[in-house]
Amino acid sequence: MNKNSLKETYVQHKTGNLQMNLYELYIDAPYHWHDECEFICVTKGKCECIINGKKLEVESGQVILINPGELHAVNSIADGRFFAIVFHPYMIFGTELNDLLSKNILFKRIYDKNAFPDKQILSAIFRIRSTFYNRYFGFELIIKGLITEIFGTIYENKLYT
DSSP: OOGGGGBOOSOOOOBTTBSEEEEEESSOEEEEBOSSEEEEEEEEEEEEEEETTEEEEEETTEEEEEOTTOOEEEEEEEEEEEEEEEEOTHHHHTTTTGGGGOTTOOBOSEEETTSTTHHHHHHHHHHHHHHHHHOOTTHHHHHHHHHHHHHHHHHHTTOBO
16 A cells, blocks of 8 residues: 555645644544644544554544554444544644654553543543634634643653653
8 A cells, every 4th residue: 555645635624824624523534644633532432543554442532643644544333423633733833843743752642531631631622622613713822722732731741652
């Protein structure tokens, strides 16, 4: 399989001036990859996520983090429903912080609503979703701040290797 042929080129993950988008998905997402980070939040049932050939089962109340460039797919099992937040890492890391998102850093893959500090991360993800749909003036700043807060929580609590 040629990885380049699976690059997602038909979608531009952008909302206004914000290099991110949110997708409510009720269908499976086929194997693909992109330059953006992605949080997949399962809201009902279970989903099977395949990342670089490895299958992971994610259930309601869990979020999975996909790094830029990773081949991935999401399949609904047990009536699974999910939404995805896709954002370009430049949005928060820029060039001056690129060592915080290097290929040498492996983030914790699955975050669960019943674990601390994962609860904080899930709370921020649901606030992103709510803010995204409300679209009040300045919503982009709130979303950017929440994504930054998520990665701050990851680093503060050493949820990476």
